[in-house]
Amino acid sequence: xxxxxxxxxxxxxxxxxxxxxxxxxxxxxxxxxxxxxxxxxxxxxxxxxxxxxxxxxxxxx
Amino acid sequence: xxxxxxxxxxxxxxxxxxxxxxxxxxxxxxxxxxxxxxxxxxxxxxxxxxxxxxxxxxxxxxxxxxxxxxxxxxxxxxxxxxxxxxxxxxxxxxxxxxxxxxxxxxxxxxxxxxxxxxxxxxxxxxxxxxxxxxxxxxxxxxxxxxxxxxxxxxxxxxxxxxxxxxxxxxxxxxxxxxxxxxxxxxxxxxxxxxxxxxxxxxxxxxxxxxxxxxxxxxxxxxxxxxxxxxxxxxxxxxxxxxxxxxxxxxxxxxxxxxxxxxxxxxxxxxxxxxxxxxxxxxxxxxxxxxxxxxxxxxxxxxxxxxxxxxxxxxxxxxxxx
Numbered sequence: 153x154x155x156x157x158x159x160x161x162x163x164x165x166x167x168x169x170x171x172x173x174x175x176x177x178x179x180x181x182x183x184x185x186x187x188x189x190x191x192x193x194x195x196x197x198x199x200x201x202x203x204x205x206x207x208x209x210x211x212x213x
Numbered sequence: 214x215x216x217x218x219x220x221x222x223x224x225x226x227x228x229x230x231x232x233x234x235x236x237x238x239x240x241x242x243x244x245x246x247x248x249x250x251x252x253x254x255x256x257x258x259x260x261x262x263x264x265x266x267x268x269x270x271x272x273x274x275x276x277x278x279x280x281x282x283x284x285x286x287x288x289x290x291x292x293x294x295x296x297x298x299x300x301x302x303x304x305x306x307x308x309x310x311x312x313x314x315x316x317x318x319x320x321x322x323x324x325x326x327x328x329x330x331x332x333x334x335x336x337x338x339x340x341x342x343x344x345x346x347x348x349x350x351x352x353x354x355x356x357x358x359x360x361x362x363x364x365x366x367x368x369x370x371x372x373x374x375x376x377x378x379x380x381x382x383x384x385x386x387x388x389x390x391x392x393x394x395x396x397x398x399x400x401x402x403x404x405x406x407x408x409x410x411x412x413x414x415x416x417x418x419x420x421x422x423x424x425x426x427x428x429x430x431x432x433x434x435x436x437x438x439x440x441x442x443x444x445x446x447x448x449x450x451x452x453x454x455x456x457x458x459x460x461x462x463x464x465x466x467x468x469x470x471x472x473x474x475x476x477x478x479x480x481x482x483x484x485x486x487x488x489x490x491x492x493x494x495x496x497x498x499x500x501x502x503x504x505x506x507x508x509x510x511x512x513x514x515x516x517x518x519x520x521x522x523x524x525x526x527x528x529x530x531x532x533x534x
Contacts, residue, residue: 186483189446209373212398213384
């Protein structure tokens with residue numbers, strides 16, 4: 153079985169996931185193509201609405 | 214634009230590439246939707262108790278690493294089982310069956326035809342009549358037909374995706390069509406979070422009304438021992454590496470290694486798992502106080518606000534007595 157990352161036991165920080173941008177060495181088209189090929193096509197996205205309660209579902213729709 | 218926003222934008226665009234297919238799926242399901250049950254019928258079913266916990270079973274790698282299905286099959290757990298379709302056959306083969314756990318539900322959210330394979334096994338036929346299936350109205354009809362053929366009782370719900378676009382959205386149009394016959398109160402509509410694992414947690418909360426939901430096999434991330442082919446392709450094992458330099462700073466951002474302090478382990482998140490993980494954790498943090506979410510996956514990226522992490526063995530001891 154392949155190992156991808158060298159183990160770093162001193163790594164105790166939790167990486168923040170929401171403040172990073174794709175860098176310029178991957179073009180937008182390539183990034184889009186990658187996301188599409190890796191399973192985005194045909195899946196639902198996260199539902200967002202101005203009505204925040206509605207994002208959590210509707211009992212009788 | 215953040216990575217999260219960038220992925221959301223791409224997914225929205227890709228989502229609409231499948232729109233025609235989803236409309237066809239709905240049209241072909243419609244006569245059955247009108248005849249069959251709403252998922253809301255499960256809420257007041259006398260066959261299960263909302264006072265019992267639910268276990269959501271996903272197909273993340275930890276479930277095999279820690280033999281969770283074997284542990285569950287050998288336990289005296291009495292609560293609800295919500296099995297993601299992708300792990301159904303494995304669960305049944307491991308002895309996690311509706312004969313042992315009568316409150317057994319299977320969930321299908323993805324509208325793609327490939328999901329049929331998750332139901333295409335003799336063991337699904339053997340246990341199908343005792344399984345309660347929960348399907349979005351946009352499920353590929355061949356998938357529902359295969360489940361129906363196995364004797365699984367079908368329960369329908371809507372998956373929210375464009376309701377925010379108003380009266381002419383497909384969510385709204387399909388809502389009116391479904392209500393036109395038999396389902397006068399409509400069907401429940403859920404947030405999918407983009408994947409069946411998050412959807413199953415929502416079903417435990419919003420449909421089954423369980424006050425405790427445990428997760429196993431919900432990693433939303435890869436293990437360090439997983440191959441690059443698996444990680445780069447989000448588990449599809451084909452070459453998607455064009456344009457990706459594994460030594461670039463971009464790569465480190467797209468394929469993050471994070472530390473899970475609750476289980477003292479690391480995992481790798483591809484962009485889609487970053488998207489799913491962020492969303493799921495957000496929704497858990499927004500859930501009501503009466504709902505307890507226990508992550509017993511023993512790995513992965515789901516930890517933080519409002520999430521209790523616990524070894525599955527301990528969960529079973531605690532919730533079996």
